[in-house]
Amino acid sequence: MLPTDLLMFKVKAGLVEPRRLKPAPSNLALVTALVSVFESHLQGKRFQLEEDFKALEVGRSDYRVVRGLAHLLSNDQAEFETGGTVEPAQVREQVFKLAQGQPPNRKRTQEVLAQAARALGVDSSEETLDLLYADLPDQQRLVRFDPPDPVSLLQRFDLAQAQGQLYRAYSLIITAHRNEPARYKQLLKYTKLFGLMVTVEGDADTGFTLTMDGPTSLFGGTTRYGLALAKFLPALLHVTKWDLSAALKPRKDLSWTDPADEEWSFQLTSEDGYVSHYPEPKEHDSALESGFTERFGKMKTEWTLEREVDLVPVPGGVIIPDFRLLHPDGRSVLVEIVGYWRPDYLRKKFDLLRKSGRTDVILAVSERLNLEKAGVNVADFGQRVIFFKGVLDPKVVLELAERLIEG
Template identity: 85%
Template sequence: MLPTELLMFKVKAGLVEPRRLKPTPSHLTLVTALVNVFESHLNDKRFQLEEDFRALEVGRSDYRVVRGLAHLLANDNAEFETGGTLEPSFVREKVFELAQGAPHSRARTKHVLEEASRTLSLDSPEETLDLLYADLNDQQRLVSFEPPDPVSLLQRFDLAQAQGMLYRAFSLTITAHRNEPARYKQLLKYTKLFGLMVTVEGDADIGFTLTMDGPTSLFSGTTRYGLALAKFLPALLHVTKWDLSAAVKPRKDLSWTDPNDEEWSFQLTSEDGYVSHYKEPKDHDSALESGFAERFEKLETLWTLEREVDLVPVPGGVIIPDFRLLHEDGRSVLVEIVGYWRPEYLKKKFDLLRKSGRTDVIVAVSERLNLEKAGVKTTDFGERVLFFKGVLNPKTVLELAETVGRPGG
């Protein structure tokens, strides 16, 4: 992401809009120039690159674009390392020890460096001096660089600007409409990964509303939660149809913003054309699920198998079934495959299924799992629990679906 000082945006009637870069010849030429700086400075120190970056800024009013693109290249495409064979902190300790108590002079400095070189078995006083602060950011050396596609870098810049709008967000509301293929499971995994508090309402027909609330007061610290929301945004881009609305704490440190603004709003939709740099989610989470789907495709049946199309809100959490079966006559059945063995996981999974109150969920459980040891009782689910050994037979699931499917989807 980008540091706050490199964010560019405008505010109109309380609506904040981030800066975006079009792939114009001017912007593409700038990307090429920045890439050339990195490629020409392999094994050089970071401050040497930054000197060339500053030269590129001369005469440009959009210097923050230059710095922003350079920042992304340095973080995403380059690798910097502390040079030398010894830890700089160890070298500093020895040099300061030798210099202690002696009056400072050029001759004394030369003597200390020479003595430190011999003591540390280094080749020269120059190497000792080079190591002295080699761990500082501007002294680190560029050891590798992978140039990106220029258009991809501009897209990454746009996304980083959008992420920056969420740094000061204290609540976020997402309407995720029905998706094909669905990406809900990855979405919920990322909310957990980044410690976001989520409330889910709705259904597959009207869309799901995910509300993520941070600190309750505009005057409390929001930065940490806002950073989590910013990291979450690229995951949302893998959901194919959604709307986002964020409440943002205004920037009072900028002279051009309205000091009377109490809240800004940041709006995005899946139609805005942002591109995620997170990896695409896998079609299936396990071999059990992929194998079941492959075997199902070979059947001739009036049932259709859909992948993760429903979120099921329940008190204390959300269920994301692995599959949904749809019959031509409108009946539907959710299928949850339980093949993971950890007792805590099993207990939570069945607790959520029980709280959901749904009677149209088939729970397929591997016989390898020790439900008794996990403290799980399946009596509440009656005939909707299906135990399988080895692989899950879709014919068996369809037989059960005929009895538990509910009309109307």
């Protein structure tokens, strides 16, 4: 992501619009120039690299574009390391010990460096001097650079500008419309990863509303929560149809903004063309699920099998069943495959299912699991439990689904 001072945006009637870069020849040429700077400085020091960046800024009113692209290249495509064979801290300790109590002058400095070189097994006093502060950021060396596709870097810049608007967000509302294929599980995984507080409402047919609230006060500290929201945004881009509305604390430190503004709004949709750099979610989470899907596809049935299209809100969490079986008349049954063995996972899984109060969920449980050892009792789920060995037979699942919609 980008630091706050490199964010570029405008505000119209309280609505924030981030800066975006088109793949125009001038922007592509700038990317090419920046890539060339990196490639010419392999094994060179960071401060030398940054000096060339500053040269590219000369005469440009959009110098923050140069700095923003360079920042992304440095963080995403490059690797810097402390050079030398001796740790800088060890070099400093030796040099300062030898120099202690001696009046500083050029001759004495050279003597100290030479003595330190011999003591440390370094080739020369010049190398000792180079190692002295080699661990400072501007003294680190560029040891790897992977040049990106120019268009993908411009897309990454655009997304970073959008992410940056969420740094000051204290509330985020996402409407995830009906999606095929569904990506809700990854969405919820990232909310948990970044510690976001989520309230879920809605259903699989009309879509879900996810509300993520940060600090309640408009004037309270929002940066930490806003940073988590910003990190979450690339995951949202994998959902195929959505709208986002964020409430932001206004920037009072900018002279061109309206000091009377009490709140800004940031709006995005899946049609805005942002591209995620997070990996695509896997089609299936396990061989059990992929095998069940494959076997179901070979059956002749009027039922339709859908992947993870339903979110089931429960106190203390959200359940995303593995499948939904949809009957032509509109009725549906959810299917949750429980094949993971860890006791704490099993206890939490069944506890959430129990709290949900849903009676339209079929539980397919592997006989290999030691439910008794995990302290799990499936009696509460009555006839909705199917035990299976090795593979899950879709015929057995459909028979139970038929009984559930008839009952």
